[in-house]
Amino acid sequence: MRELKILLIVIIFTGITYWGVEPLAHSVFHPHTPDADYTFKDVDGLNGVKGDASKGAEIATNCIGCHSIKSAGFEAPMSANDAAATYGVVPPDLSTAAKIYDHNYLAAFIKNPAVASKVAHKFDGVNKVHPMPGYDYLGNEAIADLIAYLGSIAPKDISAKAVFEDACSRCHSMKYAKISSTTQVDVVSKYMGSTPPDLSMMIRSRGDEYLHKFINDPQKLLHGTSMPRVGLTKESEEKVVEFMTQTGDSKKDERESLGPKVLMYLAILAVFAYLWKVKIWREVH
Amino acid sequence: MAHFKEANGVGEWLDQRLATGTLTKVLMTEYWIPKNINFLWAMGMVLAFTFKILVISGIFLLMYYKPDVNLAFDSVNYTIMQEVEYGWLFRHVHGVAASVVFLVIYIHMLVGIYYGSYKRGREMIWISGMLLFVTFSAEAFSGYMLPWGQMSYWAAQVITNLFGGIPLIGSELVIWIRGNFVVADATLTRFFMLHVLLLPLAIMMIIVLHFYSLRIPHVNNQECEELDFDKEAEKYKKGDKKGAKIIPFWPVFMAKDVFVVAVFMIFFFYLVFYHYNFAMDPVNFDQANPMKTPAHIYPEWYFLWSYEVLRGFFFSSDLGLAAFGVANIIFFLMPFLDKDKTVKPAHKRPMFFIWFWLLIIDMIVLTVYGKLPPTGPNAWIGFVASVVFLVLFVLLPIITKIDFNKAGGK
Numbered sequence: 001m002r003e004l005k006i007l008l009i010v011i012i013f014t015g016i017t018y019w020g021v022e023p024l025a026h027s028v029f030h031p032h033t034p035d036a037d038y039t040f041k042d043v044d045g046l047n048g049v050k051g052d053a054s055k056g057a058e059i060a061t062n063c064i065g066c067h068s069i070k071s072a073g074f075e076a077p078m079s080a081n082d083a084a085a086t087y088g089v090v091p092p093d094l095s096t097a098a099k100i101y102d103h104n105y106l107a108a109f110i111k112n113p114a115v116a117s118k119v120a121h122k123f124d125g126v127n128k129v130h131p132m133p134g135y136d137y138l139g140n141e142a143i144a145d146l147i148a149y150l151g152s153i154a155p156k157d158i159s160a161k162a163v164f165e166d167a168c169s170r171c172h173s174m175k176y177a178k179i180s181s182t183t184q185v186d187v188v189s190k191y192m193g194s195t196p197p198d199l200s201m202m203i204r205s206r207g208d209e210y211l212h213k214f215i216n217d218p219q220k221l222l223h224g225t226s227m228p229r230v231g232l233t234k235e236s237e238e239k240v241v242e243f244m245t246q247t248g249d250s251k252k253d254e255r256e257s258l259g260p261k262v263l264m265y266l267a268i269l270a271v272f273a274y275l276w277k278v279k280i281w282r283e284v285h
Numbered sequence: 286m287a288h289f290k291e292a293n294g295v296g297e298w299l300d301q302r303l304a305t306g307t308l309t310k311v312l313m314t315e316y317w318i319p320k321n322i323n324f325l326w327a328m329g330m331v332l333a334f335t336f337k338i339l340v341i342s343g344i345f346l347l348m349y350y351k352p353d354v355n356l357a358f359d360s361v362n363y364t365i366m367q368e369v370e371y372g373w374l375f376r377h378v379h380g381v382a383a384s385v386v387f388l389v390i391y392i393h394m395l396v397g398i399y400y401g402s403y404k405r406g407r408e409m410i411w412i413s414g415m416l417l418f419v420t421f422s423a424e425a426f427s428g429y430m431l432p433w434g435q436m437s438y439w440a441a442q443v444i445t446n447l448f449g450g451i452p453l454i455g456s457e458l459v460i461w462i463r464g465n466f467v468v469a470d471a472t473l474t475r476f477f478m479l480h481v482l483l484l485p486l487a488i489m490m491i492i493v494l495h496f497y498s499l500r501i502p503h504v505n506n507q508e509c510e511e512l513d514f515d516k517e518a519e520k521y522k523k524g525d526k527k528g529a530k531i532i533p534f535w536p537v538f539m540a541k542d543v544f545v546v547a548v549f550m551i552f553f554f555y556l557v558f559y560h561y562n563f564a565m566d567p568v569n570f571d572q573a574n575p576m577k578t579p580a581h582i583y584p585e586w587y588f589l590w591s592y593e594v595l596r597g598f599f600f601s602s603d604l605g606l607a608a609f610g611v612a613n614i615i616f617f618l619m620p621f622l623d624k625d626k627t628v629k630p631a632h633k634r635p636m637f638f639i640w641f642w643l644l645i646i647d648m649i650v651l652t653v654y655g656k657l658p659p660t661g662p663n664a665w666i667g668f669v670a671s672v673v674f675l676v677l678f679v680l681l682p683i684i685t686k687i688d689f690n691k692a693g694g695k
């Protein structure tokens with residue numbers, strides 16, 4: 001009985017200390033932020049307009065001056081190095097755009113890239129202009145047609161790795177997955193004003209909750225950051241985080257399946273240890 | 286040449302040459318431990334066991350780790366964590382054990398303080414124990430640097446910088462410790478040497494000293510009763526095992542310890558598999574970057590209380606450093622600051638009992654505020670807690686003397 005009382009005291013004081021250095025400290029370091037918003041309520045998007053894919057193909061000719069659309073047979077107009085030198089960052093291939101980005105967000109991005117991706121503080125249109133022009137003037141109809149077209153050429157299924165490559169790898173490398181950014185580091189760093197970090201171990205250093213909120217809206221967690229909001233759908237974002245997990249925490253499944261076995265073994269060991277103790281101490285008590 | 290008979294079996298053969306029979310008696314079956322002890326007396330063996338885990342997992346990590354600022358991070362986070370079979374397990378085990386060992390050390394120390402096990406003949410146990418605390422601290426600090434993450438780098442930067450505050454030799458000393466003007470490759474390689482060779486060697490030798498120092502005074506017991514070990518041993522050997530107030534180390538004492546160690550292992554491996562972030566700070570999974578200071582720099586949880594004593598004197602870094610210096614050696618002086626000439630558990634020493642719980646509460650406050658940003662009211666709470674810590678030790682001789690006199694010297 002006395003031993004249990006002592007144990008309880010030890011547990012209480014250990015618990016208070018733990019609470020102070022972990023949950024309490026983290027709540028101070030990382031104040032609560034609202035959950036990710038996958039509806040992109042704040043953007044001026046499609047506004048309910050339905051597009052016509054057959055009309056969109058022509059509008060897409062606006063885009064292929066900078067972007068490749070490999071699924072429709074448009075190769076990149078210039079080499080990655082030249083594109084990076086021209087725009088600061090290599091424009092991504094658009095084959096999967098309508099699959100991985102939310103359509104309202106995509107419409108808003110095409111209308112006004114800096115505002116939709118929340119980097120207007122950097123690209124104010126006066127001192128610095130976003131490398132991709134805004135297509136506001138095309139009107140909602142045309143933009144809806146373009147998105148319908150992009151949807152018609154997008155793959156039905158896409159791998160986690162491909163989402164990452166299309167959405168992130170123009171800026172970020174992931175060396176443990178052998179992916180280097182399509183834009184050279186020094187060029188993209190100059191363009192962004194800060195170096196996009198390698199993302200290999202981000203799943204361990206930031207954790208999945210932070211990643212979901214951050215990717216959905218970087219400004220919410222790193223106020224004033226130059227990383228744009230990319231506008232991934234919930235499904236695509238989960239794929240990106242899944243890919244980051246496969247890369248930075250590749251033994252997660254092994255860990256989770258080994259855990260219960262080891263604990264079970266130890267529990268049985270403890271029972272035998274207890275029985276042995278009782279047997280030995282019966283002689284002396 | 287001594288005379289050797291033909292031996293019957295391996296046991297006898299060894300006994301003839303190494304006196305293994307006598308050795309077993311001296312170290313195990315006739316090494317006497319008081320019977321009236323609770324599970325807190327198993328903490329020493331839990332520590333010995335955890336140290337063993339650290340050594341074994343460390344050896345596995347050492348097979349793949351590369352002590353070079355350009356390779357260290359990837360050798361740990363890619364080679365060991367993703368490529369090597371069960372490398373992640375060894376790293377988690379090593380990291381979590383390094384953190385949990387301090388929890389057990391603190392419990393072990395506080396048990397010693399509660400039961401007065403540091404005085405009246407037990408001074409050398411205490412002092413060798415404190416030497417273990419200091420070498421373990423250095424071992425943990427040097428090990429934390431090896432993965433070369435952000436916290437490895439910045440904690441090393443901040444802590445080595447502290448030595449700069451020492452009068453006269455300070456700035457030279459910092460360079461001497463770092464092997465460079467800033468924390469760099471030379472710092473990493475020397476901390477690597479300390480972590481895998483010199484400190485473990487020192488720790489092993491001090492553990493032997495610690496165990497040896499227990500030999501003559503014997504361990505204490507729950508009532509702090511003074512036992513006549515020869516008389517009790519006589520009783521036990523005659524077969525009065527129930528009447529004797531002692532038990533042999535093997536198998537009786539160890540039977541209980543093995544059970545406690547088994548329960549501890551369940552807790553430990555739960556942390557290894559499911560709850561490791563407290564020991565393996567996520568920030569350290571970002572590679573060291575001398576150009577990018579992390580938003581919050583803090584040491585591992587077990588250094589927070591002394592770190593807070595340092596920060597507590599926020600208006601004067603010299604005072605802070607002096608207080609930090611005192612905090613790090615004051616526990617060595619326990620046997621000499623306690624003026625009560627009797628050995629009694631704290632609940633039989635009215636003022637000391639209050640002192641003991643105040644000390645625990647104050648150290649927890651220091652630990653918690655040692656991690657929080659030292660701004661606004663936090664700075665003042667840290668200051669008050671630091672002053673309370675120092676004052677407690679100034680009061681210790683006085684209150685123990687009062688307790689002693691009140692009890693009439695009994």
Ligand code: HEM
Binds near residue numbers: 325326330418421499
């Ligand atoms: C870190 C490695 C350490 C190991 C492996 C270790 C091991 C042990 C063992 C096996 C015992 C005997 C059983 C027991 O009472 O628990 C013991 C007793 C003791 N240790 Fe440690 N110890 C360590 C650190 C320390 C520290 C840091 C201190 C405090 C400064 C300390 C102070 C004591 C005292 C005072 C006793 C005697 C307890 C009594 O008489 O009741 N030890 N230690």
